Amino acid sequence: MTFAAVGAALPGLLNEHLVSILNGLAVGMLLFTMAVGLSLIFGLMDVLNLAHGAIFLLGGYVAFQVIVGEGQSWLAGLAVAVGFGAVAGLALGGILRPIRHRGHLDQALLTLGLAFVLSDLATIFWGSDFQTIPSPVFLQRSVEVLGQFYPAYRLAVMGVGFALAVVVYLVVERTQVGAVLRAAVEDRAMVSALGINVGRVMLAVLALGTALASFGGVIGAPILSLSPGVDAEVLILALIVIVIGGLGSIPGALVGAIVIGQVQSLGTALVPQVAPFALFGAMVIVLAVRPEGIFGSR
Amino acid sequence: MRALAPGRAARLVQLALVALLAMAPLLLGDFRLFLLTEILIFGLFAASLDLLVGYTGLLSLGHAAYLGVGSYATALIAIHLTDNVFAGIAAAVLSSGVVAAATGWLAVRTRGVYFLMLTLAFAQLLFTLAITWDSLTHGANGLPTPKPTLGPGDGGGALDGGTAFYYYALVAFLIGFGLLRAIVASPFGRTLVGIRENEARMRSLGYGVARYRLAVFCIAGAVAGFAGSLTVQHSNYMSPSGISFEVSTLALIAVIIGGRATLVGAVLGSAFVFIIRDELSSAFNEHWRLVLGVVFIGVVYLLPRGLSGLPARTGLLSRRIQTTAGGSA
Numbered sequence: 333m334t335f336a337a338v339g340a341a342l343p344g345l346l347n348e349h350l351v352s353i354l355n356g357l358a359v360g361m362l363l364f365t366m367a368v369g370l371s372l373i374f375g376l377m378d379v380l381n382l383a384h385g386a387i388f389l390l391g392g393y394v395a396f397q398v399i400v401g402e403g404q405s406w407l408a409g410l411a412v413a414v415g416f417g418a419v420a421g422l423a424l425g426g427i428l429r430p431i432r433h434r435g436h437l438d439q440a441l442l443t444l445g446l447a448f449v450l451s452d453l454a455t456i457f458w459g460s461d462f463q464t465i466p467s468p469v470f471l472q473r474s475v476e477v478l479g480q481f482y483p484a485y486r487l488a489v490m491g492v493g494f495a496l497a498v499v500v501y502l503v504v505e506r507t508q509v510g511a512v513l514r515a516a517v518e519d520r521a522m523v524s525a526l527g528i529n530v531g532r533v534m535l536a537v538l539a540l541g542t543a544l545a546s547f548g549g550v551i552g553a554p555i556l557s558l559s560p561g562v563d564a565e566v567l568i569l570a571l572i573v574i575v576i577g578g579l580g581s582i583p584g585a586l587v588g589a590i591v592i593g594q595v596q597s598l599g600t601a602l603v604p605q606v607a608p609f610a611l612f613g614a615m616v617i618v619l620a621v622r623p624e625g626i627f628g629s630r
Numbered sequence: 631m632r633a634l635a636p637g638r639a640a641r642l643v644q645l646a647l648v649a650l651l652a653m654a655p656l657l658l659g660d661f662r663l664f665l666l667t668e669i670l671i672f673g674l675f676a677a678s679l680d681l682l683v684g685y686t687g688l689l690s691l692g693h694a695a696y697l698g699v700g701s702y703a704t705a706l707i708a709i710h711l712t713d714n715v716f717a718g719i720a721a722a723v724l725s726s727g728v729v730a731a732a733t734g735w736l737a738v739r740t741r742g743v744y745f746l747m748l749t750l751a752f753a754q755l756l757f758t759l760a761i762t763w764d765s766l767t768h769g770a771n772g773l774p775t776p777k778p779t780l781g782p783g784d785g786g787g788a789l790d791g792g793t794a795f796y797y798y799a800l801v802a803f804l805i806g807f808g809l810l811r812a813i814v815a816s817p818f819g820r821t822l823v824g825i826r827e828n829e830a831r832m833r834s835l836g837y838g839v840a841r842y843r844l845a846v847f848c849i850a851g852a853v854a855g856f857a858g859s860l861t862v863q864h865s866n867y868m869s870p871s872g873i874s875f876e877v878s879t880l881a882l883i884a885v886i887i888g889g890r891a892t893l894v895g896a897v898l899g900s901a902f903v904f905i906i907r908d909e910l911s912s913a914f915n916e917h918w919r920l921v922l923g924v925v926f927i928g929v930v931y932l933l934p935r936g937l938s939g940l941p942a943r944t945g946l947l948s949r950r951i952q953t954t955a956g957g958s959a
Contacts, residue, residue, distance in 0.1 A: 380743060431930060436742065437689060438930050441886055445926025452920035575747040608758045612751035616736070619748050623740040 350480050352601040353594070358486040358555065360593025361493025365548030366570040367577070367585040368500055369541025375517050375580025376537050379428060380436060382443040384545050385567025386450035391417050391546025392553040393458050396465050406468040410550050417546025421539035447563065455560045465553040489551050496544070497586045504582060513537065517580060572611065576618045578628025587626055651800055655793045663792050667864055669904050670803040673897030675857035676884040677810050678850045683882065684891030685814055686846050687826030688738075691746045692753030693854055693881055695733070696726040698760065698873030700855025702767065705868040708775045715778045715789070715798070715863060722859035723852045729756075730851025731844070738843035753878055760870035772869025775862055789863070799860055806856055810893055813849065822846055823891070887929050889936025898937045
């Protein structure tokens with residue numbers, strides 16, 4: 333196909349499936365808020381935090397309580413939830429500390445146990461019905477995008493997700509803190525020998541990662557609705573994202589999130605008959621070509 | 631370790647266990663015997679997973695795929711061809727071994743979390759295939775299968791009643807389990823442990839690490855298919871839920887709780903998981919996840935080597951195969 337032909341086909345595809353593409357981007361950016369923390373924590377600490385999905389869900393519930401339950405502002409709900417996420421990360425650091433010299437399996441089992449406990453506690457407190465946070469009032473309208481109307485809130489989620497990706501990338505790649513972080517990923521013992529408290533760096537990354545997951549739960553609540561089971565669903569999607577993108581890579585998490593968002597949304601719209609296979613099929617294809625993910629390195 | 635030589639003590643315990651299993655129909659009621667049969671079959675499946683997880687350090691989250699392929703192969707043979715158990719087993723072992731080879735070929739090139747996710751992906755794809763391929767599997771409705779028979783031709787030597795099937799399953803379990811034990815004791819099994827402990831060294835010693843990984847993946851898949859065949863022969867029914875994510879995680883949990891790289895731990899863990907599931911579902915109904923989560927956390931903190939590490943901890947028996955806590959999984 334020539335460039336002209338592609339150029340001619342593209343507007344048709346865009347018009348017909350614009351909403352699918354935009355929905356895919358919104359879901360993708362939500363997944364990114366989960367995946368980036370998961371990936372950074374794994375890269376730095378070698379811990380696969382299977383409680384990440386539970387923290388996403390709990391963050392949403394906490395904000396739901398503040399905004400819908402207590403009638404506070406959206407910003408207050410977001411702030412409380414992010415604070416909750418950070419505290420949860422610090423607590424997780426304490427819980428993981430006694431077993432930090434054991435293998436992946438023990439850490440995975442421990443965080444999975446925590447995930448079960450947390451999600452059951454969430455069901456005890458908030459029940460198993462769908463709960464949703466209405467989007468902020470100033471975003472409760474539609475915006476015209478390329479001739480079609482689209483909810484402003486979802487566009488805002490996309491914008492926030494991209495901004496987050498840029499900020500995290502710049503912090504990790506361009507600041508002194510980021511340099512310490514990257515060095516610790518490469519060689520923990522060496523960084524520690526230079527007099528830097530690696531334990532504290534890890535704790536900070538853990539708190540940042542879980543705060544981001546909690547943040548994702550809040551901004552995702554108006555789109556996904558909160559209910560038991562969302563935690564596991566989001567966790568598996570985020571795991572697929574970081575495996576496709578390459579563990580420990582921020583650009584990888586972003587690309588993986590966008591790919592999976594589109595597979596979920598545009599893929600279903602274009603080829604509905606293979607939709608049930610698309611998610612894991614995409615992952616198998618990527619790993620068959622690149623066993624370490626798109627941005628992963630050996 | 632104290633009065634008895636460790637090897638002899640272990641053998642005595644083994645003999646006592648087999649004798650106890652042989653007498654089980656005399657001691658247990660119908661319901662418990664059914665549960666014990668389930669535990670033996672699932673224990674064999676979990677032990678085949680231990681070959682990957684415990685001995686080779688390959689953390690599979692999709693082992694139910696091969697159990698499920700074996701189950702479907704047996705179910706389809708029983709429905710369309712013959713209800714002879716040996717035909718069912720042969721079809722199961724062969725087909726799950728072939729599927730394990732086809733998927734393992736891709737999976738063993740990856741490591742760690744990638745391997746975990748790829749095996750999960752294969753299992754989920756097969757699960758979806760089983761649901762959507764309605765003409766073959768009847769989708770989510772599942773396939774009822776005829777009762778298995780031992781003799782040649784249809785209906786001869788039917789495995790009727792719980793006791794007859796129990797003894798059949800016990801013999802099958804002992805054969806499968808004995809095979810796994812022979813494998814881990816062989817030079818091949820020692821090589822697997824070497825790969826788990828230090829892959830680079832094994833590579834530099836000239837071992838074709840990838841080939842060993844693929845071989846063990848196929849063996850584990852074939853034994854899982856064997857267990858899948860027994861599962862269908864026992865329940866006389868197969869549906870996609872037999873390949874589900876829950877089955878894979880349940881086996882992984884059994885291996886971890888029982889103790890990795892012990893084989894017998896996988897069976898103990900299966901017993902623990904099945905019994906706790908039955909008890910919990912009645913005692914705690916919807917909050918079983920909470921209890922299960924607490925059990926996981928407790929196992930990680932208090933029982934780093936699982937249930938089968940308990941005797942060693944208390945100094946009753948010395949373990950024949952020393953494993954580092956955690957391994958390199």
